[in-house]
Amino acid sequence: LGSKYVLKTVPFDARFPNQNQTRNCFQNYTDYFKCVKAKGEDFAPCQQFLQAYKALCPNGWTLKWDGQRESGTFPASLEP
Numbered sequence: 001l002g003s004k005y006v007l008k009t010v011p012f013d014a015r016f017p018n019q020n021q022t023r024n025c026f027q028n029y030t031d032y033f034k035c036v037k038a039k040g041e042d043f044a045p046c047q048q049f050l051q052a053y054k055a056l057c058p059n060g061w062t063l064k065w066d067g068q069r070e071s072g073t074f075p076a077s078l079e080p
Contacts, residue, residue, distance in 0.1 A: 010052045021056050028053035029065060030076050038080035 032049035
């Protein structure tokens with residue numbers, strides 16, 4: 001039975017060796033928006049950060065962070 005979906009997970013990142021991936025999630029989220037700001041959405045390497053944060057981060061967190069970015073209250077700098 002063939003599947004039309006290919007399941008992938010985020011590859012190992014030596015900066016985050018522990019089971020808890022909260023920091024990895026947040027880092028990929030901020031790296032994605034820094035990358036987009038510096039290079040634009042069409043820059044292919046930015047997609048790696050996008051895919052990683054979408055795989056690691058709960059939807060509730062990213063929705064909250066999106067709201068914070070829009071209101072200017074996001075707790076980290078997104079300057080490249």
